[in-house]
Amino acid sequence: VKSTVSDSLVMQTYRRWPVEFVSGSGATLVDSDGKRYIDLLAGIAVASVGHCHPRIVAAVTEQLERLIHVSNLFETRPQQELADRLGTLSGGKQSFFCNSGAEAIEAALKLARRWARDQRDVVSPHIVCAQGSFHGRTFGALAATGQPAKQQPFAPMLEGFVHVPYGDPDALESAMDDRVVAVLLEPIQGEAGIIVPPAGYLAKARALCDQWGALLILDEVQAGLGRTGCWFAHTSDGIDADVVCLAKALAGGLPMGACLARPEIAAAFQPGDHATTFGGGPVVAAAALAVLDVIEDEGLLERAIVAGRRLREWLERGMPDVSIRGRGLMLGVQLPNASARDLAAASLSGGVVVNDATPDVIRITPPLVISDDEIDRAATVLSEAWDAIRTA
Numbered sequence: 338v339k340s341t342v343s344d345s346l347v348m349q350t351y352r353r354w355p356v357e358f359v360s361g362s363g364a365t366l367v368d369s370d371g372k373r374y375i376d377l378l379a380g381i382a383v384a385s386v387g388h389c390h391p392r393i394v395a396a397v398t399e400q401l402e403r404l405i406h407v408s409n410l411f412e413t414r415p416q417q418e419l420a421d422r423l424g425t426l427s428g429g430k431q432s433f434f435c436n437s438g439a440e441a442i443e444a445a446l447k448l449a450r451r452w453a454r455d456q457r458d459v460v461s462p463h464i465v466c467a468q469g470s471f472h473g474r475t476f477g478a479l480a481a482t483g484q485p486a487k488q489q490p491f492a493p494m495l496e497g498f499v500h501v502p503y504g505d506p507d508a509l510e511s512a513m514d515d516r517v518v519a520v521l522l523e524p525i526q527g528e529a530g531i532i533v534p535p536a537g538y539l540a541k542a543r544a545l546c547d548q549w550g551a552l553l554i555l556d557e558v559q560a561g562l563g564r565t566g567c568w569f570a571h572t573s574d575g576i577d578a579d580v581v582c583l584a585k586a587l588a589g590g591l592p593m594g595a596c597l598a599r600p601e602i603a604a605a606f607q608p609g610d611h612a613t614t615f616g617g618g619p620v621v622a623a624a625a626l627a628v629l630d631v632i633e634d635e636g637l638l639e640r641a642i643v644a645g646r647r648l649r650e651w652l653e654r655g656m657p658d659v660s661i662r663g664r665g666l667m668l669g670v671q672l673p674n675a676s677a678r679d680l681a682a683a684s685l686s687g688g689v690v691v692n693d694a695t696p697d698v699i700r701i702t703p704p705l706v707i708s709d710d711e712i713d714r715a716a717t718v719l720s721e722a723w724d725a726i727r728t729a
């Protein structure tokens with residue numbers, strides 16, 4: 338163990354593995370000893386187009402040499418183009434650009450309250466969220482997050498959030514009243530261990546929002562931008578959202594988030610209502626444009642489906658006593674006991690990076706560019722590691 342993390346001057350907010358990665362390409366990472374790993378995590382669903390994709394590197398380098406930052410007091414071409422591209426993908430939504438998933442959620446929460454104050458005169462607004470959800474660590478996003486253990490040390494929380502069991506349409510219906518200005522849901526819960534809601538759940542949420550005049554805000558931070566085989570995970574549920582939050586994969590590993598909203602809702606934000614110095618700067622926007630190009634040009638939506646099916650089949654064959662769930666390349670391996678940390682450790686030793694999302698669930702969110710050969714080898718390592726743990 339080479340790590341000096343325990344006595345470093347970095348605040349100890351993460352439980353880190355004693356591995357230092359120094360380079361990456363595609364779905365391969367290399368550590369400081371030169372050991373190679375197959376990356377089934379992609380920096381937690383970020384490096385969807387693979388590590389250091391040459392087109393991202395070229396786009397960023399070119400933009401770095403031209404202009405790095407001017408603030409949002411001025412227009413910049415990459416930001417305008419990115420808003421156009423995201424608008425085209427999302428049925429004409431407008432974008433507010435920021436720097437993380439939590440910030441995209443903050444923008445959505447503020448927009449919902451602002452819109453409801455204008456449109457519906459709601460002074461005590463409620464937002465319905467799901468138990469087990471994860472929306473980020475800033476105070477608004479944390480209040481929306483349905484995990485009391487993450488909130489408790491920082492109480493009191495922001496008011497006006499109601500949490501209902503995820504995937505239960507009746508619970509959602511019971512929570513609706515005329516104080517509800519928005520329903521905020523992940524289309525597939527990520528941090529909770531890749532929980533896919535039952536068919537029809539998001540459509541029910543859509544219908545309830547329409548009935549009560551509330552906004553449907555979908556947190557696509559983890560599931561969005563191709564990971565499940567669609568640009569947005571909720572597309573496969575046949576519905577549209579009023580507000581969509583993006584981050585993670587958006588700029589290929591550079592920090593960027595976006596809150597997309599239908600123009601008539603976005604219009605509730607007046608100049609001065611919301612802002613961030615770095616949001617949508619030319620460098621990250623250039624990276625995001627290159628990410629969208631790569632996803633399109635390399636057929637990564639289709640690849641997510643095909644590769645996801647292959648990986649799932651390999652895991653189902655090699656790990657018969659676990660259950661695999663998810664969509665595309667957003668998979669959860671449900672273990673029969675709380676051995677996810679041990680399995681992640683054993684996989685890492687075997688040269689495969691995965692994440693223990695919960696004590697009994699392994700999260701698998703590889704780069705969408707992962708090859709068949711990498712899938713087969715990684716699944717073999719995981720299966721063998723599991724076999725050793727199971728029979729120990």
Ligand SMILES: Cc1ncc(COP(=O)(O)O)c(C=O)c1O
Nearest residue numbers: 437438439471472473527558559
């Ligand atoms: C669904 C979802 N929303 C929001 C966030 C917060 O994003 P960030 O860590 O960029 O603030 C995450 C992060 O894991 C997430 O998975």
